[in-house]
Structure formats: C-alpha cells, structure tokens
Amino acid sequence: xxxxxxxxxxxxxxxxxxxxxxxxxxxxxxxxxxxxxxxxxxxxxxxxxxxxxxxxxxxxxxxxxxxxxxxxxxxxxxxxxxxxxxxxxxxxxxxxxxxxxxxxxxxxxxxx
Amino acid sequence: xxxxxxxxxxxxxxxxxxxxxxxxxxxxxxxxxxxxxxxxxxxxxxxxxxxxxxxxxxxxxxxxxxxxxxxxxxxxxxxxxxxxxxxxxxxxxxxxxxxxxxxxxxxxxxxxxxx
Numbered sequence: 001x002x003x004x005x006x007x008x009x010x011x012x013x014x015x016x017x018x019x020x021x022x023x024x025x026x027x028x029x030x031x032x033x034x035x036x037x038x039x040x041x042x043x044x045x046x047x048x049x050x051x052x053x054x055x056x057x058x059x060x061x062x063x064x065x066x067x068x069x070x071x072x073x074x075x076x077x078x079x080x081x082x083x084x085x086x087x088x089x090x091x092x093x094x095x096x097x098x099x100x101x102x103x104x105x106x107x108x109x110x111x112x
Numbered sequence: 113x114x115x116x117x118x119x120x121x122x123x124x125x126x127x128x129x130x131x132x133x134x135x136x137x138x139x140x141x142x143x144x145x146x147x148x149x150x151x152x153x154x155x156x157x158x159x160x161x162x163x164x165x166x167x168x169x170x171x172x173x174x175x176x177x178x179x180x181x182x183x184x185x186x187x188x189x190x191x192x193x194x195x196x197x198x199x200x201x202x203x204x205x206x207x208x209x210x211x212x213x214x215x216x217x218x219x220x221x222x223x224x225x226x227x
Contacts (some may be wrong), residue, residue: 016227029211031213033214033215035215040219040220041219041220042116042203042205042217042219042220043157043203043215043217044213044217045215046215048214056214058210059214089155091155091157093157095213101159101215103149103157103158104156105154105155105156106155106156108155
C-alpha cells in the first residue's frame with residue numbers, strides 16, 4: 001500500500017484482557033519498528049524486525065509484550081493481561097533504508 | 113545511552129513569523145543522524161528534516177532549516193513564514209548508525225501558529 005497501515009485505530013481493553021495490534025508496512029520494506037508513546041511523551045522504542053527476524057526486543061517493557069512478523073511483512077504486537085500502565089499510542093514504522101522511514105497513525109490503547 | 117532533550121514544552125508564533133525550536137542531545141557516537149518530526153492530531157509522525165552528523169552544512173527543506181552545532185550537541189529547528197498548518201507537536205530524534213537504526217526521541221514541543 002501507499003503507507004503504513006495500523007489497526008485498530010482505537011482499542012479499549014479491560015484490565016487483564018489480551019490485545020493484538022496489527023501493522024501492515026509498505027510493501028518491500030525490510031525493516032519494521034514498534035514504538036510506544038505515552039501521553040505527553042515522545043515515542044519509545046519497543047522492538048525491531050529485519051524481514052521476519054526480530055533483531056532487537058530490548059525495549060519491550062515486560063514479558064507480557066510479544067511481537068511477531070512471521071512472513072516478513074505484516075507484524076502483530078500482542079500484549080497479554082493488559083495493565084493500566086500499558087495505555088498509550090503504539091506506533092509502527094517501516095523503512096527500506098535509513099533515510100526512508102514511514103510511520104503509521106498508531107493504535108491508541110486505553111486500558112480501563 | 114543516548115538522550116534527547118527538548119526544553120520547550122510549548123511555543124507559539126504569529127502566522128508568517130519565524131520560530132526556533134531547541135533540541136540538545138547526548139551521545140558518545142561519532143556517526144549518527146538527527147531528525148525533526150512533526151506529529152499532528154492524526155498521530156502520524158511526518159519527517160520534517162534530516163541531518164547527517166558528518167555533514168557540516170546545515171540541512172534545509174523549503175521553510176524549514178536547522179542549526180546543527182556538533183560540538184555543542186545542539187540541533188535547533190527554524191520555521192520561517194509560519195503557516196497555520198505548522199501547528200503540531202514537534203519531536204527531535206537521534207539515530208545511531210552502527211546497530212538497529214532505532215530512533216531516540218525527545219519529549220516534544222507543542223507549536224501553535226496564531227492567525
């Protein structure tokens with residue numbers, strides 16, 4: 001597609017519920033990143049894929065967070081047993097090289 | 113560790129005037145990129161301008177230019193002839209080149225252009 005597509009745009013989850021956030025990157029983009037943006041803050045790195053390989057997951061805040069990109073295109077960020085502190089905007093970005101990053105519009109997750 | 117500091121949480125400017133947004137960063141890296149991103153209410157991060165650290169010449173993109181002071185680790189953004197559509201959050205970001213290519217973002221500056 002023409003841009004990075006993220007779904008859903010908004011998600012409300014009850015505390016303890018599992019959620020799955022989807023990122024559909026630009027076709028052919030090798031690199032894919034997930035960021036977490038808390039209210040009033042800048043985005044913070046969560047994890048990085050190069051094709052299907054997860055090369056860096058150092059930013060995942062706990063073992064409740066899991067990301068995958070099984071075929072090297074679409075990626076899913078899963079959060080198990082959601083907590084209120086997980087409420088944030090989750091941004092996905094893809095790129096072909098260091099100069100061509102494209103961000104999606106994010107998923108706003110609210111845990112109640 | 114890399115840190116990016118934006119000391120101006122909010123700024124405003126009259127339409128058609130010029131405004132400068134400040135950014136400082138801390139790193140031990142010698143090769144890196146610096147970026148300014150704009151985030152309107154739609155939430156999508158839009159690239160405004162990019163600077164390679166090895167280039168001494170300041171980057172410019174139409175009404176947007178930077179003042180890159182490598183020794184001082186300063187990277188300010190100047191917006192000339194401000195337009196109403198420039199109203200948004202602006203984030204300064206750092207990227208080191210050796211691994212991962214992840215961004216390190218500042219906390220942002222909310223810019224309002226006043227008609």
